[in-house]
Every structure is written in C-alpha cells, then in structure tokens.
Amino acid sequence: DVKVTQSSRYLVKRTGEKVFLECVQDMDHENMFWYRQDPGLGLRLIYFSYDVKMKEKGDIPEGYSVSREKKERFSLILESASTNQTSMYLCASSLPPGQGARGYTFGSGTRLTVV
Amino acid sequence: DQQVKQNSPSLSVQEGRISILNCDYTNSMFDYFLWYKKYPAEGPTFLISISSIKDKNEDGRFTVFLNKSAKHLSLHIVPSQPGDSAVYFCAAGGGGQGGSEKLVFGKGTKLTVNP
Numbered sequence: 198d199v200k201v202t203q204s205s206r207y208l209v210k211r212t213g214e215k216v217f218l219e220c221v222q223d224m225d226h227e228n229m230f231w232y233r234q235d236p237g238l239g240l241r242l243i244y245f246s247y248d249v250k251m252k253e254k255g256d257i258p259e260g261y262s263v264s265r266e267k268k269e270r271f272s273l274i275l276e277s278a279s280t281n282q283t284s285m286y287l288c289a290s291s292l293p294p295g296q297g298a299r300g301y302t303f304g305s306g307t308r309l310t311v312v
Numbered sequence: 313d314q315q316v317k318q319n320s321p322s323l324s325v326q327e328g329r330i331s332i333l334n335c336d337y338t339n340s341m342f343d344y345f346l347w348y349k350k351y352p353a354e355g356p357t358f359l360i361s362i363s364s365i366k367d368k369n370e371d372g373r374f375t376v377f378l379n380k381s382a383k384h385l386s387l388h389i390v391p392s393q394p395g396d397s398a399v400y401f402c403a404a405g406g407g408g409q410g411g412s413e414k415l416v417f418g419k420g421t422k423l424t425v426n427p
Contacts, residue, residue, distance in 0.1 A: 238419065245414060289355075291413060300346045300403070302358070305355045
C-alpha cells in the first residue's frame with residue numbers, strides 16, 4: 198500500500214559528488230514537492246512541481262535542482278554535495294485544490310549524509 | 313516571517329493524561345489545517361484535519377479545535393499513549409497559493425509520553 202516511494206532510505210556521499218534523490222508516486226497526483234527536515238528548523242520547501250516539466254523554487258533552492266519528466270516521478274539533484282546538505286529529505290505529492298482530499302502524502306524520507 | 317508557528321518545541325506528558333499541542337497562524341486566508349505526525353527516520357503521516365468552516369473535528373483519541381478569531385488551533389490527544397511519542401507538525405493551506413496548494417508548516421513539537 199506504499200503510495201510515495203523514495204528510492205533510498207539512507208545515503209552517504211562525498212563532498213562535491215552529484216547526488217540524485219528519486220521519488221515516485223502511484224496516485225496520479227499533479228503536485229509534487231521536495232522538503233528537507235532539520236532539527237529546530239522544521240520542514241523547509243526546496244522545490245515543487247505542479248505539472249510535468251514544470252518546476253518552481255521553494256524557500257531554499259540554492260544548491261539544488263529538480264527534474265520532472267513524467268507525472269509520477271520527481272527527482273531532486275544536488276549539483277555538488279556539501280556537508281551543509283546533510284539532512285532528511287522528504288518527498289510529497291498532492292492533488293490540486295478542488296480535485297479531492299487535500300494535504301500531502303509523504304514518502305518515507307531519505308537520510309543523506311555528506312562527508 | 314513564519315505564517316504558522318508552533319511555539320513549544322517539546323512537550324512531555326504522562327501516559328493516560330491529555331496532550332495539548334498548539335499552533336498559531338497569521339494568514340487569515342488559510343482555509344484548511346492539518347496535523348502530521350512524524351517518527352524518527354520516517355516520513356510524516358497525516359493525522360487529522362479541519363476546514364475553516366468548522367471549529368472542531370474529532371477522530372478517536374484525536375481532536376482538533378480551531379479558533380479563527382484568535383488564529384489558533386490545537387490538537388488534543390486523550391488518553392496519551394507511549395506510541396504517540398513523535399514530532400507533530402501543524403500545517404495550513406489555502407493561503408492564496410494557487411493551483412499548487414503549497415502547505416505552510418510549523419517547525420514541529422516533539423511530544424514525549426512517559427509510561
């Protein structure tokens with residue numbers, strides 16, 4: 198009954214590496230989001246997408262990019278990983294307003310450590 | 313500027329007693345509020361929601377109260393159980409965010425229920 202799947206639960210990468218975090222949802226949701234969660238800072242929005250090939254910056258997009266080539270898949274890319282990108286990364290999806298239940302469905306998260 | 317605030321980073325209660333988690337918001341355009349629960353190393357899961365046309369919504373041991381005039385909502389858990397120990401995030405939607413409906417999250421409150 199898994200609906201939002203993040204490809205890795207734990208990742209360890211080296212500084213300067215290009216890192217891909219993958220997220221797939223099977224609910225035919227238009228909207229997809231990438232957040233990071235850090236202690237004391239809550240959930241901070243990195244990027245979101247409301248349609249295939251569409252993307253918008255969130256509150257902290259620096260150092261990240263995204264790709265949405267298919268409706269069900271939303272990828273987060275760390276162009277050159279740095280230690281301050283060590284975090285829990287959360288993917289979520291939702292329907293547009295008026296098209297069903299509101300709110301997000303989250304994936305299980307990816308704990309990324311950059312060394 | 314935080315539009316959704318959870319002013320208590322942590323809360324500790326005894327098993328069987330009531331847990332009350334609070335959330336304040338500033339944007340009067342919000343028309344939908346949600347609570348998510350998050351265990352360590354897992355993604356947030358939806359707990360309960362309330363529309364702005366209501367002042368109370370109940371689901372088992374969980375009740376959310378909304379006071380629109382005070383721009384305040386609270387989550388009551390009665391009776392509290394050790395398995396309720398988690399971080400609880402308050403979220404709000406509908407604040408003029410357009411088709412993508414970005415939720416705005418508080419920073420979370422860590423609830424510890426002691427046996």
